[in-house]
Amino acid sequence: MMTNLILATDSYKQSHFLQYPPEARTISAYVEARPNPFSEDLIFFGLQAFLIDHLSTPISAADIDEADAVCAAHGVPFNRPGWEAVLADHGGLLPLEISALPEGTIVPTGVPLIQVENIDPRMPWLTTFIETALLRAIWYPTTVATLSGKAKRIIHAGLVGSSDDPMGQLPFKLHDFGARGVSSGESAALGGLAHLVNFQGTDTMEALIAARRFYGEEMAGFSIPAAEHSTMTSWGEDREEAAYANMLDRFKSEGRTVAVVSDSYDLDNAIENIWGGSLRDRVLAEGGTLVIRPDSGDPVGTPVRALQTLWEKFGGSVNGKGYRLLDPHVRLIQGDGMNLRSIAELIDRTIEAGFAIDNLAFGMGGGLLQQLNRDTLRFAMKANAMRDDAGTWHDVHKAPRNDPGKESKAGRQAVVIEDGRLVGRRIEDAGASLLEPVWRGGELLKRVSFAEVRARAERQLLG
Structure with a gap:
């Protein structure tokens, strides 16, 4: 302008x-x-x-x-x-x-x-x-790079304490969802690019263009197919399972990682009876990884409870540091309510519950790019x-x-x-x-x- x-x-x-x-x-x-x-x-x-x-x-x-x-x-x-x-x-x-x-x-x-x-x-x-x-x-x-860097230090410490591969896990542990929450497209580009100084996960596409134009980086960040509430709720509550199955059909059957928001109606039911019930065999049999996204409720207690249910339904292994690692076909991303304080609290609670931070990714939106x-x-x-x-x-x-x-x-x-x-x-x-x-x-x-x-x-x- x-x-x-x-x-x-x-x-x-x-x-x-x-x-x-x-x-x-x-x-x-x-x-x-x-x-x-x-x-x-x-x-x-x-x-x-x-x-x-x-x-x-x-x-x-x-x-x-x-x-x-x-x-x-x-x-x-x-x-x-x-x-x-x-x-x-x-x-x-x-x-x-x-x-x-x-x-x-x-x-x-x-x-x-x-x-x-x-x-x-x-x-x-x-x-x-x-x-x-x-x-x-x-x-x-x-300021965005500094905020993102503080989050990186927090997440890195959690990985060092619970993961067998901290540096391999770290690049995609904090995902940028902030494009819609900023004041302009230029803010999305510059703020999103600043986050990518520390991580490689983003949904802010303007940042990718800024990286190309100003810093010569062909591709600075990556994302995956992911559901939002509109695509899930358009199926209706009585076809919630069909909506999730469609995500497996379209993406996971190709061996891709796919994220599915699963709290449109009842997160606990979705994890226990659909993902961990009627669709469990498909999740385990096909390639790729299903990333379940809670998007409401307590931002610390809800994902920890979800991890415990996923462990009961899908099992996994114990890593070299003695922490539980979910079956590689399932993971969790928590984006709702994440800030430096809640990320640190969620990491602490996850480790206290006996889970490696490998099981989790974090997302931030306006709190990363605008607040x-x-x-x-x-x-x-x-x-x-x-x-x-x-x-x-x-x-x-x-x-x-x-x-x-x-x-x-x-x-x-x-x-x-x-x-x-x-x-x-x-x-x-x-x-x-x-x-x-x-x-x-x-x-x-x-x-x-x-x-x-x-x-x-x-x-x-x-x-």
């Missing part, structure tokens, strides 16, 4: 070209997640998508005309000469240099992720002009230095006495490793910085693959 980069900002920023000191030639600014109650660290992700999808598209004369007209009617000044210089002298591409940490890096809060400077000394106003577009391009996928905001990780972009017309850098920062937690960093920043941990330091006080130029004046200097992002995140996340 929004393709005019000049208008992809807050209204008040249109007047900022008149507000910087007359000697200003370069403004430096950085992006960080400030310390917050949600997480002490984060998985940095999403910058490359912004660079390719937004900054690679030059502004046009039509964009300038539109922005001029909108600002005049809106009541704010418009920097027409500045934007015409961007068009004439830079081909419409913003003369900015952006340095960043490698995507997929796990970063403590309070450490700069990105640093931006204008490279045309006539345009010091441009650095912070892109704050709005840049922040929302970064805070959202980074978060910029303040979840307290993202901010702040100016930290100004270079004057004599070439001298001056510190820029804020230090509100009534809220020390909002004090910003002074001086251009470097990120270095000290005592095994990333920290931010002034450039003058640091050696080689991990903040490396990735973008300059319209050119993508470093392209990262999705495989690299995934590998980097997992290596640091799980140690």
